[in-house]
Amino acid sequence: MAIITTRDGGTPVRVTVEGSMTIYEAAEHKSELLAALGDATALELDLGEVDEADTAGLQLLLLARREAAHAGKTLRVVRLGPALAEVLDRWGLRGAFADPPLH
Amino acid sequence: MNHEAAPHTFIAESRELLRDMEAALLTLERSAADPEAVNAVFRAMHTIKGSSGVFGFDVIVEFSHAMESVIEELRAGRVAVDEVLVALLLACGDHVASLIDCLDADDRLARLEAARPAGADLLQQLACYGAPGGNGQAPAPDPARPPAADGIASGCWHVSARFAPDVLRHGMDPLSFLRYLSSIGQVETVVAVWDAMPGAASMDPEACYIGFELQLSGALGRQEIDAAFEFVRDDSSIVILAPHAAPAEYAALLHERAEPELGAALLQCHALTPDELAQALALAKSGWRGATAAATAAATGDAATAAPPVAGADAARARGAAEARSLRVHAGKLDDLINLVGELVIASAGVSLGAQRAQDAELREATASMNRLVEEVRDAALSLRMVPIRDTFARFNRVVHDLGRDLGKEVELVITGAETELDKSLVEKLSDPLMHLVRNALDHGIESPDKRLLRGKPARGRVQLHAYHETGSIVIEVADDGGGLDRDRILERALERGVLQPGQPLSERDAYQLIMEPGFSTAQEVTSVSGRGIGMDVVRRNIDSLRGSIAIDSVPGEGTSIALRVPLTLAIIDGFLVGVGRSTYVIPLKMVVECLELSPEDRARVRESGYVNLRGEVLPLLRLRELFDVPGDAGRRENVVVVNYGGERAGFVVDALLGEFQTVIKPLGRLFDRLSGVSGSTILGSGEVALILDVPGLVHRVLQADPLPQPRDGRAPAGPEQDGVDRSVRGNRHEGEQSC
Numbered sequence: 001m002a003i004i005t006t007r008d009g010g011t012p013v014r015v016t017v018e019g020s021m022t023i024y025e026a027a028e029h030k031s032e033l034l035a036a037l038g039d040a041t042a043l044e045l046d047l048g049e050v051d052e053a054d055t056a057g058l059q060l061l062l063l064a065r066r067e068a069a070h071a072g073k074t075l076r077v078v079r080l081g082p083a084l085a086e087v088l089d090r091w092g093l094r095g096a097f098a099d100p101p102l103h
Numbered sequence: 104m105n106h107e108a109a110p111h112t113f114i115a116e117s118r119e120l121l122r123d124m125e126a127a128l129l130t131l132e133r134s135a136a137d138p139e140a141v142n143a144v145f146r147a148m149h150t151i152k153g154s155s156g157v158f159g160f161d162v163i164v165e166f167s168h169a170m171e172s173v174i175e176e177l178r179a180g181r182v183a184v185d186e187v188l189v190a191l192l193l194a195c196g197d198h199v200a201s202l203i204d205c206l207d208a209d210d211r212l213a214r215l216e217a218a219r220p221a222g223a224d225l226l227q228q229l230a231c232y233g234a235p236g237g238n239g240q241a242p243a244p245d246p247a248r249p250p251a252a253d254g255i256a257s258g259c260w261h262v263s264a265r266f267a268p269d270v271l272r273h274g275m276d277p278l279s280f281l282r283y284l285s286s287i288g289q290v291e292t293v294v295a296v297w298d299a300m301p302g303a304a305s306m307d308p309e310a311c312y313i314g315f316e317l318q319l320s321g322a323l324g325r326q327e328i329d330a331a332f333e334f335v336r337d338d339s340s341i342v343i344l345a346p347h348a349a350p351a352e353y354a355a356l357l358h359e360r361a362e363p364e365l366g367a368a369l370l371q372c373h374a375l376t377p378d379e380l381a382q383a384l385a386l387a388k389s390g391w392r393g394a395t396a397a398a399t400a401a402a403t404g405d406a407a408t409a410a411p412p413v414a415g416a417d418a419a420r421a422r423g424a425a426e427a428r429s430l431r432v433h434a435g436k437l438d439d440l441i442n443l444v445g446e447l448v449i450a451s452a453g454v455s456l457g458a459q460r461a462q463d464a465e466l467r468e469a470t471a472s473m474n475r476l477v478e479e480v481r482d483a484a485l486s487l488r489m490v491p492i493r494d495t496f497a498r499f500n501r502v503v504h505d506l507g508r509d510l511g512k513e514v515e516l517v518i519t520g521a522e523t524e525l526d527k528s529l530v531e532k533l534s535d536p537l538m539h540l541v542r543n544a545l546d547h548g549i550e551s552p553d554k555r556l557l558r559g560k561p562a563r564g565r566v567q568l569h570a571y572h573e574t575g576s577i578v579i580e581v582a583d584d585g586g587g588l589d590r591d592r593i594l595e596r597a598l599e600r601g602v603l604q605p606g607q608p609l610s611e612r613d614a615y616q617l618i619m620e621p622g623f624s625t626a627q628e629v630t631s632v633s634g635r636g637i638g639m640d641v642v643r644r645n646i647d648s649l650r651g652s653i654a655i656d657s658v659p660g661e662g663t664s665i666a667l668r669v670p671l672t673l674a675i676i677d678g679f680l681v682g683v684g685r686s687t688y689v690i691p692l693k694m695v696v697e698c699l700e701l702s703p704e705d706r707a708r709v710r711e712s713g714y715v716n717l718r719g720e721v722l723p724l725l726r727l728r729e730l731f732d733v734p735g736d737a738g739r740r741e742n743v744v745v746v747n748y749g750g751e752r753a754g755f756v757v758d759a760l761l762g763e764f765q766t767v768i769k770p771l772g773r774l775f776d777r778l779s780g781v782s783g784s785t786i787l788g789s790g791e792v793a794l795i796l797d798v799p800g801l802v803h804r805v806l807q808a809d810p811l812p813q814p815r816d817g818r819a820p821a822g823p824e825q826d827g828v829d830r831s832v833r834g835n836r837h838e839g840e841q842s843c
Contacts, residue, residue, distance in 0.1 A: 023309050026308035026309055027308050034303055054276050056276075056308060056309060056311075058313070059300065059306075059308070059311075059312060059313055062297055063300060063303060063306055066300075087278060090285075090293070091293060091295045091313070091315065
């Protein structure tokens with residue numbers, strides 16, 4: 001399972017993504033991310049273990065962030081793997097995700 | 104970079120470009136000064152280089168860059184075209200093609216690396232022509248231009264990209280463009296634009312919604328930036344603005360994009376200052392027509408001062424426009440469609456049958472018009488797969504060129520009927536046999552120039568490729584004006600090998616067919632005797648597998664012509680349904696000439712003689728009842744279906760004529776590979792199975808009805824011709840049993 005959602009009975013809900021965040025996983029990740037977001041008032045994304053990412057993966061992060069903002073929820077990236085960091089840098093979007101510490 | 108889905112478009116387009124380049128190089132050899140050909144060569148290499156860069160295929164980039172440098176010299180007139188250079192560039196093209204072939208595999212990067220050394224030698228040769236210092240840096244950049252009086256302040260190239268939703272699915276991640284741009288220049292700023300992304304519910308996770316505005320600095324030409332986007336240009340929108348562009352150009356961009364956030368994005372990436380943005384916005388508002396006109400003028404001015412590649416870029420763009428009118432579709436989808444249409448044809452046959460039984464006039468009328476539509480759908484679906492044979496033929500320009508040089512023969516290739524269309528799947532299967540035949544024609548058919556002059560022929564030999572349609576088949580002829588086949592030597596050889604018995608009469612055509620016997624072709628000495636033979640049995644096997652036939656004509660001293668005749672399509676045909684007893688058979692309608700009723704008096708006579716007098720001509724007959732050993736006696740009436748194949752006629756005796764029927768060909772299983780007389784099966788509207796008759800094989804069998812004694816040992820099983828040779832029409836029962 002690439003996405004692990006942890007609920008410790010309270011908020012924030014932590015979502016850990018491992019492995020790839022590419023077009024091949026995009027459909028699955030989309031529904032899981034949105035489901036996790038639907039249940040929570042605040043979401044922490046642990047992306048430290050993402051070892052491969054592409055533009056499809058990036059788009060999902062943008063989508064989740066926008067959905068969270070629309071719903072008045074918070075979404076925070078707590079860890080960012082190097083592959084995803086490169087993608088964000090290329091797109092000039094590193095700043096969009098609150099400058100989390102690099103894994 | 105991850106491109107698990109192979110960049111199919113890139114591979115296919117590159118191959119196409121390489122073919123274009125080859126054709127252009129061959130043109131160059133003939134008329135050295137043809138600037139259009141030089142441009143075509145340049146365009147091909149330049150595009151391949153640019154796109155390989157995007158995908159990170161460095162080995163290809165490196166090699167094509169070296170080629171490009173030499174071609175650049177050619178364009179500039181600093182290097183002259185000669186035979187040696189053309190040969191070198193052809194060889195380089197082959198190397199690039201082999202690199203492209205590496206991309207088909209999953210471990211493509213490893214393969215590319217492995218293939219790198221093979222190009223070292225060529226690179227060295229290229230370096231001899233190379234531009235001074237040409238083997239390192241990219242083509243000449245734009246001379247630094249002073250900011251135009253009314254240009255904007257930014258001295259960077261601006262790239263604005265919006266991608267087609269499908270690019271990700273096609274394995275083209277915009278990321279690769281970002282990576283590539285930062286490899287050719289310095290990406291100063293990037294602003295992602297993704298306002299187009301819809302809400303969560305309708306957002307397609309595999310579609311691309313994100314584009315960028317980007318500032319790029321470095322000594323670059325427009326062409327170089329442009330080339331990166333070659334494969335997405337058709338459906339994506341890429342705008343490249345020069346350093347210090349006129350505000351009008353940005354106005355046009357703002358107008359074209361019509362995105363409320365674009366102005367902010369341009370500010371954010373420092374393309375425009377707030378003042379410049381205001382100016383551009385005002386221009387865009389005040390009259391975008393003026394703005395675009397001004398922008399165009401500015402762009403043209405820019406083009407005029409830019410490096411020479413621009414001419415190539417325009418041509419490439421024109422080509423892109425032409426391609427936009429056609430659509431690339433995965434071959435598998437087409438196959439699925441054809442299969443479905445096949446099922447539809449079968450199902451509609453069932454409906455018609457039901458309608459006929461129901462005795463309902465309205466229903467019958469409705470099914471009649473539905474059938475007509477189904478037929479049209481069928482034809483339209485099949486025509487999707489039809490391609491002109493031009494490309495296949497064009498390959499042989501190169502083959503003849505190279506082989507002629509190797510053999511020291513001067514040979515001209517004449518191509519006619521290149522527009523003739525045939526099924527795409529056939530094209531692939533025909534190209535090997537054609538290759539064999541053309542090589543044979545050059546190697547063994549065409550004599551050396553001295554010999555030709557001695558025989559009073561022009562020193563330059565001629566090989567002709569000709570294609571045309573004939574009664575549901577495509578015929579492809581490979582003809583040469585060489586020495587012709589030596590019939591006597593062939594017969595001598597056949598007797599030696601025991602393929603032929605002494606005193607056995609043999610027609611001219613049949614004698615030539617002998618060269619396609621397996622034993623005949625492989626042996627070295629036969630090649631020298633007959634002057635033919637490399638792989639002729641392979642040719643025959645290939646053609647047999649397509650249900651085709653081969654006719655050979657040869658006149659000693661004047662040349663040889665080999666005609667391959669292959670059914671046009673492999674999927675669906677118009678059939679003619681006939682009944683024998685309780686069995687039903689299908690005869691391809693295109694081969695049916697007419698039908699006759701056998702009168703009772705004829706029937707008795709026919710039974711004896713095996714032929715009928717058709718308006719003064721002898722028409723040999725084949726009784727399907729006996730051939731297939733159908734139980735029961737002949738019906739009260741018998742009919743003859745006259746068929747024509749390749750100019751030969753024969754009559755099939757059947758009980759009933761059941762009319763036309765759209766036939767979806769279902770191949771017979773491998774178990775029936777050796778079955779003669781039947782080429783496939785189909786499903787009738789009633790759900791019953793009917794066998795499709797192999798008319799070419801049967802016609803041949805009838806014509807061979809005079810049994811020739813044949814040794815039965817050591818002969819490989821092969822097509823119907825062979826089987827038919829040693830059996831009379833009526834002595835063939837056991838095969839009938841297999842098929843029933």
